[in-house]
Amino acid sequence: MSVWDFIITNAPALAIAVPLLGAFLTPLIYRAGRKTALIWVLSVLGFTEFLALLLVYLVNTYGIQVYVFGGNPSTLAIPPDSGGIPIRIIFTVDGMSAFTALISSTIGLVAGIYSVASEKGRGAQDKFFALLLLLVVGMMGMALTGDLFNFFVFLEINSLSAAALVSYRIHGGKAVEAAFKYAVVSSIGALMILFAIAILYGEYDALNMAMIAERMYQTGFSAMDMIAMALIVVTLAMKCGAVPMHYWVPDGYGEAPGEISAMIMVASQASLYGLFRMCFTVFGLSANTHSLGWFLIILGLLSMFIGVTMAFLQHDIKRLMAYHSVSQTGYMLLGVGVGLATLGTSAFNQYGLFAMEGGIFHILNNMLYKGLLFLTAGAIIYRVGTSDLNKMGGLAHTMKFTAIFYLIGALAIAGIPPFNGFVSKLMIYESVYQLNPFLAVVAAIVSMLTLASFLKVFHSAFMGPKLYNVKEVPKSMLIAMGILSFFIVLFGIFPNIAMTYLVAPAAHALADPVGYITRVLGGGA
Amino acid sequence: MMNPFNPSISTPSGIWNPLVWILVFLLSLLIAYVIYLKGEKQRKKGMQEEIFLSGNKADGNTHIKASNIGWGYLEAMKGYYKLMRDIHTGIINDYVGWFLGVLATMLLIFLFWGGVR
Numbered sequence: 001m002s003v004w005d006f007i008i009t010n011a012p013a014l015a016i017a018v019p020l021l022g023a024f025l026t027p028l029i030y031r032a033g034r035k036t037a038l039i040w041v042l043s044v045l046g047f048t049e050f051l052a053l054l055l056v057y058l059v060n061t062y063g064i065q066v067y068v069f070g071g072n073p074s075t076l077a078i079p080p081d082s083g084g085i086p087i088r089i090i091f092t093v094d095g096m097s098a099f100t101a102l103i104s105s106t107i108g109l110v111a112g113i114y115s116v117a118s119e120k121g122r123g124a125q126d127k128f129f130a131l132l133l134l135l136v137v138g139m140m141g142m143a144l145t146g147d148l149f150n151f152f153v154f155l156e157i158n159s160l161s162a163a164a165l166v167s168y169r170i171h172g173g174k175a176v177e178a179a180f181k182y183a184v185v186s187s188i189g190a191l192m193i194l195f196a197i198a199i200l201y202g203e204y205d206a207l208n209m210a211m212i213a214e215r216m217y218q219t220g221f222s223a224m225d226m227i228a229m230a231l232i233v234v235t236l237a238m239k240c241g242a243v244p245m246h247y248w249v250p251d252g253y254g255e256a257p258g259e260i261s262a263m264i265m266v267a268s269q270a271s272l273y274g275l276f277r278m279c280f281t282v283f284g285l286s287a288n289t290h291s292l293g294w295f296l297i298i299l300g301l302l303s304m305f306i307g308v309t310m311a312f313l314q315h316d317i318k319r320l321m322a323y324h325s326v327s328q329t330g331y332m333l334l335g336v337g338v339g340l341a342t343l344g345t346s347a348f349n350q351y352g353l354f355a356m357e358g359g360i361f362h363i364l365n366n367m368l369y370k371g372l373l374f375l376t377a378g379a380i381i382y383r384v385g386t387s388d389l390n391k392m393g394g395l396a397h398t399m400k401f402t403a404i405f406y407l408i409g410a411l412a413i414a415g416i417p418p419f420n421g422f423v424s425k426l427m428i429y430e431s432v433y434q435l436n437p438f439l440a441v442v443a444a445i446v447s448m449l450t451l452a453s454f455l456k457v458f459h460s461a462f463m464g465p466k467l468y469n470v471k472e473v474p475k476s477m478l479i480a481m482g483i484l485s486f487f488i489v490l491f492g493i494f495p496n497i498a499m500t501y502l503v504a505p506a507a508h509a510l511a512d513p514v515g516y517i518t519r520v521l522g523g524g525a
Numbered sequence: 526m527m528n529p530f531n532p533s534i535s536t537p538s539g540i541w542n543p544l545v546w547i548l549v550f551l552l553s554l555l556i557a558y559v560i561y562l563k564g565e566k567q568r569k570k571g572m573q574e575e576i577f578l579s580g581n582k583a584d585g586n587t588h589i590k591a592s593n594i595g596w597g598y599l600e601a602m603k604g605y606y607k608l609m610r611d612i613h614t615g616i617i618n619d620y621v622g623w624f625l626g627v628l629a630t631m632l633l634i635f636l637f638w639g640g641v642r
Contacts, residue, residue, distance in 0.1 A: 459594065
């Protein structure tokens with residue numbers, strides 16, 4: 001077997017193994033010097049990005065990829081002597097998994113490039129980069145696994161590494177407090193998920209998502225299933241920052257370094273992925289998806305409105321952006337919630353699927369523009385030394401590139417054409433309008449308030465007289481911001497590229513739980 | 526096969542083509558420039574070009590701070606923001622309380638609306 005064949009055959013496992021090995025070796029390699037360690041970390045992140053792209057290609061070309069750890073061959077999901085049960089850990093990569101893996105690895109790579117300069121001179125960088133890689137492992141693992149307990153393990157890796165990174169800059173104890181809150185909330189959530197997994201395991205003798213979904217469909221949706229579903233859905237909604245369980249978001253995002261805020265924001269999207277995976281694939285065939293969809297829609301509406309109105313109140317740039325993350329998550333919940341509420345009806349083909357595509361496209365767009373905005377906030381704090389907008393002003397005089405990047409991110413998040421945010425918002429407005437016009441009206445008002453809020457930041461930080469005699473940020477930070485800006489413009493002008501290769505396959509994969517189950521239980525080949 | 530030069534997205538009630546939007550935007554900029562060229566050439570120098578903030582003459586160093594932006598909106602929404610501030614306590618016990626509250630609500634919704642598909 002050639003190296004290329006080995007990579008293609010084992011791509012799902014390598015997408016986890018490479019950053020995991022990278023994380024544990026980073027503290028050792030750091031002993032050879034910072035430059036060597038940075039080359040190592042960026043190489044690992046770059047290779048992980050390549051693997052994520054490879055997974056997207058494989059899924060788009062050959063369909064759902066099933067990878068069985070220890071299986072011979074690696075696609076043997078149900079061995080002949082297993083009694084028809086998938087007994088090993090199985091990764092199941094469909095369009096939605098590959099999509100989430102790609103956004104996770106992309107933000108990891110961009111954050112890595114940004115950190116080259118932004119963390120220079122700070123202590124414990126070996127641990128910082130090790131944790132950064134572990135966070136990528138957590139996100140990728142949540143996206144790729146088809147096993148519920150495995151999902152819980154990766155969720156824990158995600159939460160622990162994120163909490164440690166939030167407290168990386170102690171900031172007079174504030175960062176530690178934020179990390180503590182994040183850790184407590186995450187731990188309680190993880191316990192609830194573990195409890196739910198125990199319920200499902202007790203009922204169905206299986207941990208594989210496809211197997212549980214199939215058996216639940218055969219035996220009917222029980223009261224215990226309902227409890228398990230509520231535990232999982234509400235916990236993952238909390239982890240993705242949905243109102244009224246969003247309180248940890250401004251604390252966590254606000255105190256983390258800029259690039260880590262961007263990463264935690266995408267880590268929350270991994271929880272959102274988990275939420276959608278459970279709602280559609282595990283419970284979608286058996287539970288009342290209409291009620292479940294409306295539950296997500298209501299959470300989405302609350303998140304959009306309360307997130308944006310709270311953001312406008314803030315004068316701390318990071319907390320302001322954190323509240324906007326809550327608001328943007330609302331759009332995604334709204335779009336995919338409409339898809340879920342109409343699943344199995346004629347309305348699904350009329351507008352439900354399109355709403356889902358809008359919601360999923362918004363996940364990609366949010367990763368790009370929100371990631372960019374967090375990086376620009378980090379760049380401002382890097383130079384000015386404060387996150388208080390009241391103390392800022394006139395930065396566009398000297399930080400011209402940062403100002404341009406900020407403006408691109410701000411216009412994109414506000415849904416101004418021709419940037420990428422407009423396309424996904426248009427898709428959401430038009431489709432949710434057909435379910436209930438009130439939903440589209442709220443979404444449009446939220447978009448206007450978003451623009452107002454980001455204009456406030458632009459005016460406060462960049463406009464006005466020159467208050468600080470600061471230089472532009474170092475090149476690696478500009479490159480990281482430039483990469484995200486490029487894709488914002490690209491997907492704004494050519495949304496069909498993202499739609500064809502990433503968004504539509506992801507939406508169709510979610511909407512087809514039978515295809516997912518059949519692929520795993522049918523032998524995986 | 527996807528045509529990268531045709532970025533149209535069909536929506537339930539129409540179509541979105543960013544290239545057309547850019548063309549229209551550039552055209553509108555051109556029209557605006559033509560109108561500008563046809564503007565009043567005899568405008569007075571001096572006071573008409575000076576900056577005023579709320580009727581007061583502003584020097585070049587005036588800068589409105591973030592907390593003062595949107596004062597009218599915040600004042601109009603004072604009741605709402607008081608409620609929001611009261612809810613956002615920053616206390617971890619409350620965070621967990623809200624989580625449990627939503628969990629109970631979801632269970633009640635499914636209990637009354639029916640959980641089975």
